[in-house]
Amino acid sequence: MKGLKNTNQTYFYLIIAIIGVMILNAFFFPLFEEPKITPVDYGTFLTQIENGKVKQVQIQDTEISYVAISEQGYESTYVTGRMDDPELVNRLHNAKVEFTRIIPKENSSFFNFILTWLFPLLVMFWLFQLFSQRMINKPGGMGNGPSYGKSNAKIYMKTDTGKSFADVAGQDEAKEALLEIVDFLHHPEKYQEVGAKVPKGVLLVGPPGTGKTLIAKAVAGESKVPFFSITGSEFVEMFVGMGAARVRDLFKQAQENAPCIVFIDEFDAIGKSRNASSLNGNDEREQTLNQLLAEMDGFDADKGIVILAATNRPEILDKALLRPGRFDRRIPIELPDLQGRGAILKVHGNKVKLALDVDLHAIAKATPGASGADLANIINEGALRAVRFGRKQVLQSDLEEAVELVIAGYQRKNAVIPMKDKLKIAYHEIGHALVAARQSETALVHKITIVPRTSGSLGYTMQVEQEEHVLMTKEQALEKITTLMGGRAAEELVFHSITSGASNDIEQATRIARAMVTRFGMSETFGMMALEAVNNPYLGEHSTLLVSAETASKIDEEVLQIIKSSYQKATQILQENMDILHQLANSLLEKETMTGEEFMTCLTEEKVTA
Incomplete structure (x- = not known):
């Protein structure tokens, strides 16, 4: 960039010098010569x-x-x-x-005008054109503004993506669905003989970080065909018509390089429904979408052009895109289950030096709801921690600390907390753990700590499910709310006052209780009546109530009743175990961190020592 800047300055100063000489030639030099x-x-x-x-x-x-x-x-x-x-x-x-x-020559004044004025102006115009063209063609120059109809797609020729299905773990169903695309690009004659046509477009749908872009590159790597990659936002320009021109250019390049794969990431940027895109029915985004619809109708799938698109907002896509003949196939890329998380950890673990006794299955159990990107980050953070401590291998403790780092942030080792507040935090966390342990449907306590974290947490109790759950019963939901109420109940029982430390517990409990009433049909008052709709299941957006104001008030009353009932149950459990509560809280205050095994050992002993 520095060399380019110096070159541009050289051209600029050269043009200024030439213009200066021309001005001197036209005005001042004749005066000296006469x-x-x-x-x-x-x-x-x-x-x-x-x-x-x-x-x-x-x-x-x-x-x-x-x-x-x-x-x-x-x-x-x-x-x-x-x-x-x-x-x-x-x-x-x-x-x-x-x-x-001396006989005067005819038209001498006209010749002088051409020589003195017109010729210098023509030379200046030519130099300006030459300079502008060089600036446009230079990387990083003025040409890197709007590219005026060029698609700007990154082209990976054949196996240049460097990815294959071996790099994709935890998405077996998605890989199986895409294998048909790969097979068609390898052996199109099999499908043509039967008369079958490969889907023109494949829409990859799922939460962020689940590997939609990775699996698209893996399809190109397995197919060994050119791979065009572009994001939806690159089509949208401030100049009207530029987006449509880029769509035309992209499909023109695809037809010239067929068979190939065209991948459009963040597809919702150009595929948003035309009813919701803007009040003006002829804006740039709509023209781009219309051009995309026309191009998808205009090419023949038998040529081997496959359009892959990825989005985490499928509910806002235009219906015309999703009809058969355009995006024929919709493949969900969901968050991995326990087995999938283990496979993803293994793929990323092969890239670092793990100790022989590392148990990736235990890490997978401790990370429910984690995406592939989260798991890759956990492996990397574990490796960084190993280097930080001067080790050449990643230990189990490094990965466990990495899980906590992703969940709660870094430890605030230098934070100064008054002993009075620290004692309240200890009772709060033991309250969670003790209520969870005294119920039958809750996950086992894995770790209890009162070490503050950079996320704002002053302590936390980590629970790990022994088995993967795809459904949640009403009893499990109620016990989960009761466990969340255990911290506040312990504070009130011991100190006869309450603090702000339960803010996150209250938020989670309210969300679960409201979902029980409005979405899960676990309400005796409303039964299986749909009261709420989720706007986006992948981005965690707020839900929309589908009821009147009067019904919404009744919903609030039932949610409040569920929370109050759970709080009373948590208080009762702690009252029945006050001696154990005091002894465990004092022990946690001394150790600051307690493992799940230590906690369960204290519960099973007849006499608990402080």
Whole structure:
């Protein structure tokens, strides 16, 4: 970039210098080149001829210019008006003076105009055009603004993506659905013989970080065909018509390189429904979408052009895109289950040096709801921690700390917390753990800590499910709310006051209780009536109530009743275990961190020591 900047400055200064020379040539240089001319009367001219001072004479139509010896003794140029003097020629001849008659050339003023003004302007215009063209063609120059119809798609020729299905783990169903695309690109004759046509478009739908872009590159790597990659936002420009021009250029390149795969990431940027895109029915986004619809209708799938698109907002896509003949197939790329998380951890774990006793299955169990990107980050953070401590291998403790880092942030080792507040935090966390342990449908306690974290947490209780759950019963939901209420209940029982430490618990409990009433049909009042719709299941957007204000008030009352009932249950459990609560809280205050095994050992012992 520095070399490019210096080159551009050189061109700029060169053009300024040339323009300056032209201006000097047009205005100032002629003044220096013209000799000084002294006007005299005709009598003085004749006297100088008689005295032998005149050397050379030029006779024009209206004036006479001549060179004569001045009084100072050097030659000077003079000019005088021409008179009707028939004897002038004889005088000049007798005085042996060189003389000539100058006949004026026609159109000399026009030629001077061309030479002095028009030619410099043409040269300046040519230099400006040359400079502009160089700037546009230079990488990083002015040409890197709007590219005026170019698609800007990144092209990976054949196996240049460097990805295959071996790099994709935890998405077996998606890979199986895409294998048909790969097979068609390898053996199109099999499908043509039967008369089957491969889907023109495949829409990859799922939460962020689940590997939609990765699996698209893997399809190209397995197919060994050119791969065009572009994001939806690159089609949208401030100039009307540029997006449509880029769509045309992209499909033109695809047809020239067929068979190939075209991948459009963040597809919702151009595929948004035309009813919701804007109030103006003829905006840039709509023109781009219309051009995309036309191009998808215009090419033949038998040529081997497959359009892959990825989005995490499928609900806002235009219905015309999703009809058969355009995006025929919709493949969900969901969050991985326990087995999938283990496979993803293994893929990323192969890229770092893991200790022989590392249990990736335990890490997978501790990360429910994690995406592929989250798991890759956990492996990387574990490796960074190993380097930080001077180890050449990643230990189990490194990965466990990485899980906590992703969940709660870094430890605030230098944070100063008053002992009074620290004691309340210890009772709060033990309250969660004790209520969870005394219920049958809750996950096992894995770790309890009162070490503050950078996420704002002053402590937390981590629970790990022993088995993967795809459904949640009403009993499990109620027990989960009761566990969340355990921290606040412990504070009130022991200190007879409440703090702000339960804010996150209250938020989670309210969300679960509201979902039980409005979405899960776990309400005795409303039964299986749909009361709420989720706007986007992948981005965690807020839900929309589908009821009247009166019904919404009744929903709030039932949600409040569920939370109150759970709080009372948590309080009852802690009252029945007050001795154990005090002893565990004091132990946690001393150790600051307690493992799940240590916690369960204390519960099973007949006598608990502080």
